[in-house]
Amino acid sequence: LCTISSGGLVAYSESQAEPGSGIPSEKKKKVLVLGTGWAGTSFLKDIDVSHYDVQVISPRNYFAFTPLLPSVTCGTVEARSIVEPVRKIIKKRDGEVQFCEAECVKIDAAGKRVYCQSNIENNLVGNKEFSLEYDYLVIAVGAQVNTFNTPGVQENCHFLKEIEDAQKIRGSVIDCFEKSVLPGLSEEERKTNLHFVIVGGGPTGVEFAAELHDYIHEDLVNLYPKAKDLVKITMIQSGDHILNTFDERISSFAENKFQRDGIEILTGRRVVNVSEKEVDMKIKSTGESCSIPHGIVLWSTGVGTRPVVKDFMEQIGQKNRRVLATDEWLKVKGCDNVYALGDCASVDQRKIMEDIATIFEAADKDKSGTLNVKEFQDVLDDIIIRYPQVKLYLKSMHMSDVTDLFKDPRGTDATEVDIEGFKSALSHVDSQMKSLPATAQVAAQQGAYLSRCFNRMEQCEQNPEGPRRFRSSGRHQFRPFCYKHFGQFAPLGGEQTAAELPGDWVSMGHSTQWLWYSVYASKQFYEKATGAFRDRSLLSKILIIGTVS
Ligand code: FAD
Ligand code: MG
Ligand code: MG
Ligand code: MG
Ligand code: MG
Numbered sequence: 122l123c124t125i126s127s128g129g130l131v132a133y134s135e136s137q138a139e140p141g142s143g144i145p146s147e148k149k150k151k152v153l154v155l156g157t158g159w160a161g162t163s164f165l166k167d168i169d170v171s172h173y174d175v176q177v178i179s180p181r182n183y184f185a186f187t188p189l190l191p192s193v194t195c196g197t198v199e200a201r202s203i204v205e206p207v208r209k210i211i212k213k214r215d216g217e218v219q220f221c222e223a224e225c226v227k228i229d230a231a232g233k234r235v236y237c238q239s240n241i242e243n244n245l246v247g248n249k250e251f252s253l254e255y256d257y258l259v260i261a262v263g264a265q266v267n268t269f270n271t272p273g274v275q276e277n278c279h280f281l282k283e284i285e286d287a288q289k290i291r292g293s294v295i296d297c298f299e300k301s302v303l304p305g306l307s308e309e310e311r312k313t314n315l316h317f318v319i320v321g322g323g324p325t326g327v328e329f330a331a332e333l334h335d336y337i338h339e340d341l342v343n344l345y346p347k348a349k350d351l352v353k354i355t356m357i358q359s360g361d362h363i364l365n366t367f368d369e370r371i372s373s374f375a376e377n378k379f380q381r382d383g384i385e386i387l388t389g390r391r392v393v394n395v396s397e398k399e400v401d402m403k404i405k406s407t408g409e410s411c412s413i414p415h416g417i418v419l420w421s422t423g424v425g426t427r428p429v430v431k432d433f434m435e436q437i438g439q440k441n442r443r444v445l446a447t448d449e450w451l452k453v454k455g456c457d458n459v460y461a462l463g464d465c466a467s468v469d470q471r472k473i474m475e476d477i478a479t480i481f482e483a484a485d486k487d488k489s490g491t492l493n494v495k496e497f498q499d500v501l502d503d504i505i506i507r508y509p510q511v512k513l514y515l516k517s518m519h520m521s522d523v524t525d526l527f528k529d530p531r532g533t534d535a536t537e538v539d540i541e542g543f544k545s546a547l548s549h550v551d552s553q554m555k556s557l558p559a560t561a562q563v564a565a566q567q568g569a570y571l572s573r574c575f576n577r578m579e580q581c582e583q584n585p586e587g588p589r590r591f592r593s594s595g596r597h598q599f600r601p602f603c604y605k606h607f608g609q610f611a612p613l614g615g616e617q618t619a620a621e622l623p624g625d626w627v628s629m630g631h632s633t634q635w636l637w638y639s640v641y642a643s644k645q646f647y648e649k650a651t652g653a654f655r656d657r658s659l660l661s662k663i664l665i666i667g668t669v670s
Pocket of ligand 3: 157158159184185186187
């Protein structure tokens with residue numbers, strides 16, 4: 122456990138390793154993990170504590186299952202059902218992970234040290250600030266709400282990022298209904314109190330609108346019958362469509378569903394100010410200004426950088442970026458022994474064109490100066506591992522056979538290519554590179570990937586991050602991180618859910634709701650967190666689906 126000395130330094134007692142299991146404790150390297158969200162907990166779940174002294178810092182001593190957060194705002198799901206105590210997750214059979222409830226306020230990469238602040242209020246005796254050393258640092262602090270510095274947003278809007286946010290919204294929605302029935306109000310004033318405005322038409326905003334609509338029309342109008350004709354939900358979106366990261370069919374399905382439900386969607390508008398009573402916006406096409414009165418506003422327009430990450434990026438020469446850049450092994454660029462994953466980071470995928478000459482040389486086994494199809498096929502698997510965009514490119518060109526790459530535009534097959542021919546065959550491959558979305562799916566996969574790498578690091582002591590560039594004989598090394606997309610889901614209320622699944626499969630409607638739960642239920646959550654489900658109805662739902670899938 123940690124003890125806080127007056128100098129602000131923390132000494133950790135060494136965790137005792139069992140005799141014969143792993144490395145003696147004094148030799149163990151210290152791994153410090155920042156954050157207990159999707160990325161952090163999935164890393165912690167599998168990290169081998171017999172090899173590392175693992176310490177975790179997070180201002181929250183629980184993991185929150187964010188996909189169900191919108192359901193907490195309306196009481197469909199209880200907050201306690203979607204949290205899992207960190208101390209439960211980190212309990213291991215063969216050793217222990219240390220946890221401190223505190224916020225990291227500064228990372229000193231040169232000194233391999235982080236500075237922290239405890240956020241526990243009340244009778245905390247001693248210093249609330251301390252620092253910790255590390256051998257390896259894993260940054261998984263996620264992102265924060267992005268207000269784009271819009272005036273009044275911080276003061277007058279709700280956010281939906283944390284459990285507390287969802288609980289606050291729940292209270293405020295009821296307050297709006299209570300206010301609307303107070304005596305002495307004009308019809309207009311009642312309407313204003315019952316006007317729910319959502320800024321941002323991404324998945325979170327859409328899910329909240331759908332939940333709120335169901336909650337109002339299934340429950341609240343029975344309790345507040347006079348409110349029925351006064352209540353209204355409006356969504357403001359700066360782009361032309363809501364859910365614009367989804368397939369077009371899903372986005373228009375959602376728009377039509379909302380229209381039928383009476384949820385107004387204002388597109389092509391940018392909010393410029395939010396006051397206590399009004400939302401001011403600009404119509405993008407005409408530059409005109411307009412305002413609407415509101416009861417409450419939910420601001421959900423995407424994510425921004427946490428201050429501790431911003432400060433760290435400045436130290437390591439990654440200024441003016443929104444997220445930390447890592448290599449494909451999730452190691453922070455320009456910084457040794459520091460890894461970053463989840464919403465606070467993005468993988469800087471290496472372009473194949475940067476390495477094209479090396480690849481050519483390695484593939485040209487007979488040193489003939491040309492590549493034949495066989496030579497190319499022999500290295501293709503390794504190329505695809507190192508440059509996943511190759512696979513996406515072949516798919517986008519509907520090529521099943523790599524030899525198609527060497528087809529001449531005139532239709533004659535080239536049996537040998539020289540370096541120029543090779544370059545031109547692969548010249549469009551890098552256009553298929555996409556940055557990964559800021560989702561739980563990505564964060565959880567990255568956490569699991571990194572713990573696997575750490576657990577095997579001993580085997581690859583010499584080169585923990587794997588090959589820096591293409592190598593045909595890289596089998597003993599780590600593969601770069603490779604994201605597997607399981608699809609995305611948008612619950613739209615009334616038990617309607619739209620889903621986009623791998624392989625261009627789009628599904629909309631009632632049964633899709635079950636699919637949505639099943640993806641999460643069967644993935645990391647199910648085995649680990651069903652214990653936390655004290656909410657019986659949801660538990661049974663998840664269990665049913667867990668068995669089916
Ligand atoms: P987080 O999960 O945000 O975790 C960050 C952790 O770091 C937290 O424990 C936090 O307390 C801690 N922390 C913060 N600051 C510090 C600090 N200074 N020092 C130490 N620790 C710190 N994704 C999907 O794939 N599917 C969905 O359906 C989905 N629905 C969502 C619904 C909502 C309402 C929201 C808000 C998000 C949703 N997401 C969904 C996105 C998903 O939650 C994020 O992409 C995911 O949480 C990112 O994981 P992370 O570990 O990077 O960050
Ligand atoms: Mg995390
Ligand atoms: Mg989380
Ligand atoms: Mg990311
Ligand atoms: Mg050759």
